[in-house]
Amino acid sequence: MDLPVMPPLRPMLAKSVKGVPAADSVEGGLSYEPKWDGFRCIVFHDGDEVQLASRSTKELTRYFPEIVEAIEAEAPERCVLDGEIFIATDGRLEFDTLSQRIHPAASRVAMLSVETPASFVAFDLLALGDESLMNEPFAVRRARLEEALGSAADPIHVTRTTTDAAEAHEWFGIFEGAGLDGVVAKALARPYAPNGRTMLKIKHSRTADVVVAGYRLHKTSTAERPLLGSLLLGLYADDGQLQHVGVAASFTETRRAELIDELEPLIVDTSEHPWGKWQDADAQAGSRLPGGQSRWSGTKDLSFVTLAPTRVAEVGYEHMEGSRFRHTAQFKRWRPDREPASCTYGQLEEVAKYDLGQILT
Structure with a gap:
């Protein structure tokens, strides 16, 4: 060439x-x-x-x-x-x-x-x-x-x-x-x-209220100084199941340490969590559960700490790709005034369909 x-x-x-x-x-x-x-x-x-x-x-x-x-x-x-x-x-x-x-x-x-x-x-x-x-x-x-x-x-x-x-x-x-x-x-x-x-x-640019149902540790986290890497976010589907829709990240190091302490009271045993079967291949195939390996993750550790799905956060997002956020969401604030059950797909803006062919013409 x-x-x-x-x-x-x-x-x-x-x-x-x-x-x-x-x-x-x-x-x-x-x-x-x-x-x-x-x-x-x-x-x-x-x-x-x-x-x-x-x-x-x-x-x-x-x-x-x-x-x-x-x-x-x-x-x-x-x-x-x-x-x-x-x-x-x-x-x-x-x-x-x-x-x-x-x-x-x-x-x-x-x-x-x-x-x-x-x-x-x-x-x-x-x-x-x-x-x-x-x-x-x-x-x-x-x-x-x-x-x-x-x-x-x-x-x-x-x-x-x-x-x-x-x-x-x-x-x-x-x-x-x-x-x-x-x-x-x-x-x-x-x-x-x-x-x-x-x-x-x-x-x-849009916002949504989501359930925070877990977190992953940051890659620089240590036993002596644990640091939160990302929050795992969920929304309730029409069938009542809590679906994994994405993550929120981009916290300062100080905030990562604070969140570990702040979320500790919410930690629950995996068996009590709606995403507790994340290692089960059949469960992965049927639901949007975090933690499974893929061609993107390779051997990367995707394990996470399970939290009782009781806390609601407001996050910013750009758009949806199917049933999940297309990109990493941005944490805005906690919403203690919102009930987790109210965090459904119904709150999301429905975008009117448009034929791609009209754009390529």
Whole structure:
């Protein structure tokens, strides 16, 4: 492989802001586009060679043979693209399904590439032929991208953009229904900045009252100075079962020590806990119970301290992925005024569905 932009390359990143910024808030103006919820991917294509690289520069090529094949067929013979790999089911992004593709067995990957094929959406062009576009302003890179992939067909797409802040605000409200998680704003006049947080991202922010049903120790915890790592959170389903929905973390070291003492009176025997059978494989298959091993955790210790599900906390979250929080929740405050039984899925905002196909059109 011999391209004007070569791996390893860390993609340009974004910093969070509140609200869609005005188009004229940055010199040269802003371009807005949907924020895709998949695997960030830099595509390096040189003739019959294709390399897919993750945000951290790790190889993704072997996990997505259908994307490699599509790039060879639909993309320019020599190019470097920045974009996102995603999987859609019934007109909505499915991150859990996408995650299943990171599997050590080639046979499993091959089967899933047929059963749940992935797609690639491009949002930047970093090189074309013998020309590097890294120092060109985004307005130029975007125009060249549209030209380079103008005839590309599914599963290769070019993301939608607008320079109208009002339209971007509308997208922010409706595209979540298709599984997207916000809007990204890019300065039209700026060059590509590898690993630099020069883009702006606007993501959804919500709160929920949850039951705190356990905790894990921090990786630096010791017998002499135990430190809490994360709180295990639950919500009651319609059948009355307490479902594990995620964790809250990001406490200061002082607060981690305080929480150990604060939660000690709530510790109960595992046999008395609704998630007490977390080591049982059948129970893991039937419920969202914490503690089980997976391809993500490997041999990592996921054991946790069981707490009586009597304390309620308010947490901040961005959006749901199925029945759980998509990302780590942010602890806000204790809610002694709330009863655990009131912490149900019914309190969560229902997002109106939106067909992903309308976004890709």
